[in-house]
Amino acid sequence: xxxxxxxxxxxxxxxxxxxxxxxxxxxxxxxxxxxxxxxxxxxxxxxxxxxxxxxxxxxxxxxxxxxxxxxxxxxxxxxxxxxxxxxxxxxxxxxxxxxxxxxxxxxxxxxxxxxxxxxxxxxxxxxxxxxxxxxxxxxxxxxxxxxxxxxxxxxxxxxxxxxxxxxxxxxxxxxxxxxxxxxxxxxxxxxxxxxxxxxxxxxxxxxxxxxxxxxxxxxxxxxxxxxxxxxxxxxxxxxxxxxxxxxxxxxxxxxxxxxxxxxxxxxxxxxxxxxxxxxxxxxxxxxxxxxxxxxxxxxxxxxxxxxxxxxxxxxxxxxxxxxxxxxxxxxxxxxxxxxxxxxxxxxxxxxxxxxxxxxxxxxxxxxxxxxxxxxxxxxxxxxxxxxxxxxxxxxxxxxxxxxxxxxxxxxxxxxxxxxxxxxxxxxxxxxxxxxxxxxxxxxxxxxxxxxxx
Numbered sequence: 001x002x003x004x005x006x007x008x009x010x011x012x013x014x015x016x017x018x019x020x021x022x023x024x025x026x027x028x029x030x031x032x033x034x035x036x037x038x039x040x041x042x043x044x045x046x047x048x049x050x051x052x053x054x055x056x057x058x059x060x061x062x063x064x065x066x067x068x069x070x071x072x073x074x075x076x077x078x079x080x081x082x083x084x085x086x087x088x089x090x091x092x093x094x095x096x097x098x099x100x101x102x103x104x105x106x107x108x109x110x111x112x113x114x115x116x117x118x119x120x121x122x123x124x125x126x127x128x129x130x131x132x133x134x135x136x137x138x139x140x141x142x143x144x145x146x147x148x149x150x151x152x153x154x155x156x157x158x159x160x161x162x163x164x165x166x167x168x169x170x171x172x173x174x175x176x177x178x179x180x181x182x183x184x185x186x187x188x189x190x191x192x193x194x195x196x197x198x199x200x201x202x203x204x205x206x207x208x209x210x211x212x213x214x215x216x217x218x219x220x221x222x223x224x225x226x227x228x229x230x231x232x233x234x235x236x237x238x239x240x241x242x243x244x245x246x247x248x249x250x251x252x253x254x255x256x257x258x259x260x261x262x263x264x265x266x267x268x269x270x271x272x273x274x275x276x277x278x279x280x281x282x283x284x285x286x287x288x289x290x291x292x293x294x295x296x297x298x299x300x301x302x303x304x305x306x307x308x309x310x311x312x313x314x315x316x317x318x319x320x321x322x323x324x325x326x327x328x329x330x331x332x333x334x335x336x337x338x339x340x341x342x343x344x345x346x347x348x349x350x351x352x353x354x355x356x357x358x359x360x361x362x363x364x365x366x367x368x369x370x371x372x373x374x375x376x377x378x379x380x381x382x383x384x385x386x387x388x389x390x391x392x393x394x395x396x397x398x399x400x401x402x403x404x405x406x407x408x409x410x411x412x413x414x415x416x417x418x419x420x421x422x423x424x425x426x427x428x429x430x431x432x433x434x435x436x437x438x439x440x441x442x443x444x445x446x447x448x449x450x451x452x453x
Contacts, residue, residue: 001049003069007076009048010063015039017081025074029062037061108309114219115309117173118316122410124162124169125316129408129419132159136407140423163320167194170215170316171222178226182246185229186222189253193217193262203258213265214317220261225253269317276318280400281326288400292330296396296435297389299334300374315409324405324421329428332412333395333435334388335370340439341388342373345381349450368413381451387443395435402427 001009011017014034021033034040037056045054045063050073053064065073118125135155138146146152162169171190175183192198198208213220232245279291302308311327318325342365346358354377361372378384405421413432420428 003072004076004080006048006050006073007080010045010073010077011080013041013045013048014061020081023074023077023081025070027067028070029064030070030074030077032061032063033059034061111309113177115312117170117177117219118312118409120173121162121166121169125408126410126419128159128162129406129410131155132407133419133421135159136421137423137425166215166316166320167191167211167218170218174219174222175226178223180222180226180229181233182229182249185225185246185249186218188250189221189225189257190218192254193221193257201258208258208262209266213262213267213269214320215313216269216317217257217262217265219313220265221253221257224256224261225249228252269321272314272317273321276326280330281403285401288403289397292396292398292400293393294396295327295330296333296337296399297393299331299392299396300338300385300389303334303374304379312409319406319408324407325409326400326403326405328406328409329399329404329416329420329431330396332368332416333399333431334392335365335368335412336395336432336435337388337391337439338370338373338378339365340391340436340441341378341384341443343436344387344440344443345377345384345448348444348448351451354451366414368411368415370412381448383446383448384443387446388439390442391435391437391439394438395431398431398434399428402431404428404431 010030011020014020014032015036016039019035019039021035023033024031040061042054045051050065050069051063052066055062055064064070135152138152167190168187169190171186171188172183173186175186180186193213194211196210198210201208229245229249232248233241236244278287280288280295282288282291299308311331315325315328318327339362342358342362346355346362349355349358357372357376361376364370365373374385378388402424404424404427406416406419407421408419411419417425417428417432
């Protein structure tokens with residue numbers, strides 16, 4: 001039998017083309033992802049020509065053909081199977097697995113760990129942000145008459161609750177993420193770095209600044225503290241651990257913070273502010289719009305690489321220092337453009353399974369939950385994903401043009417309208433609509449290969 005005939009025979013023995021999710025090979029084995037193993041005739045495969053053995057391992061059906069031979073048979077097999085596009089839940093699982101494997105690097109895992117520091121704080125950001133948004137809207141529409149009222153002051157107190165102790169909360173969570181056995185030590189360090197008493201201390205001829213470097217300084221100091229703690233655990237006798245380890249960790253960390261890490265964190269925080277001010281928040285409208293376009297268009301690819309984790313502390317730092325983040329509405333257009341691209345796919349496709357996946361993902365997409373659309377529709381199809389990126393560039397340009405900012409993070413899509421600063425909710429919705437329309441337009445223009453049922 002020829003290699004093509006062997007491949008045809010193998011397809012029949014495993015239950016047909018529709019029962020094979022994918023086919024690939026290693027040095028000696030043809031590895032098949034099987035959908036329904038009840039249709040596989042294991043005995044006949046073992047007897048089939050060319051097969052040296054067959055095993056089920058790692059969730060795969062592996063037919064052994066030997067080096068060299070297996071490459072040729074697998075090539076013929078894939079030619080017979082044709083191009084298969086995973087859809088719906090299959091696409092989500094397959095795409096996520098590939099991205100997780102690709103993004104499993106030390107740098108990306110470190111960024112993910114930093115991003116995880118803020119996950120427990122998201123409900124607080126959202127709730128306090130909504131309270132602040134109400135206060136801001138009332139202040140815009142009623143002016144100074146409202147701002148001086150007791151009610152406005154109480155609402156402001158509640159809305160700023162999480163930001164008032166953000167350094168402490170970030171310190172505790174950072175210590176947990178970095179593997180400390182004393183997570184409250186992180187909170188203490190955060191409290192020290194933001195203490196008003198720092199303003200009374202003069203160092204190198206200048207007074208210290210409470211909260212300098214914001215949460216970036218806190219993360220740097222807590223990272224050092226965790227390292228010192230782990231070193232102490234290795235050398236300090238168990239009987240003295242309770243006394244020596246916390247004392248040494250706290251003392252060395254605070255000294256390093258005041259002399260080195262807080263100035264470094266301040267430099268990083270100031271640099272982020274300058275970069276944002278000179279790009280998306282620039283008074284030069286051309287620079288601002290171009291920066292918004294690039295940021296919006298590149299955000300989804302950034303998510304695919306896992307590098308977007310680094311943006312969470314940047315958003316939080318901007319909110320803590322200037323009161324809002326202009327980056328969040330710009331980057332949120334990526335998810336909005338996914339909605340437009342999905343509507344274009346839904347209008348064109350004849351594939352019923354794809355239609356169902358798209359319809360089920362649209363409502364979450366409008367609400368800012370983009371995973372079902374990204375991993376289940378646009379990314380597996382390819383071109384619609386590109387269309388969405390281009391659409392996000394248009395949405396990002398609109399957001400940058402109007403200088404739309406958010407007073408908190410944690411939500412996206414239409415719900416983000418409730419967190420928009422300076423009463424620019426309607427302008428934000430214009431940016432949302434532009435993202436929907438542009439995502440749809442570019443996907444229609446580029447087109448895509450409609451998968452066969």
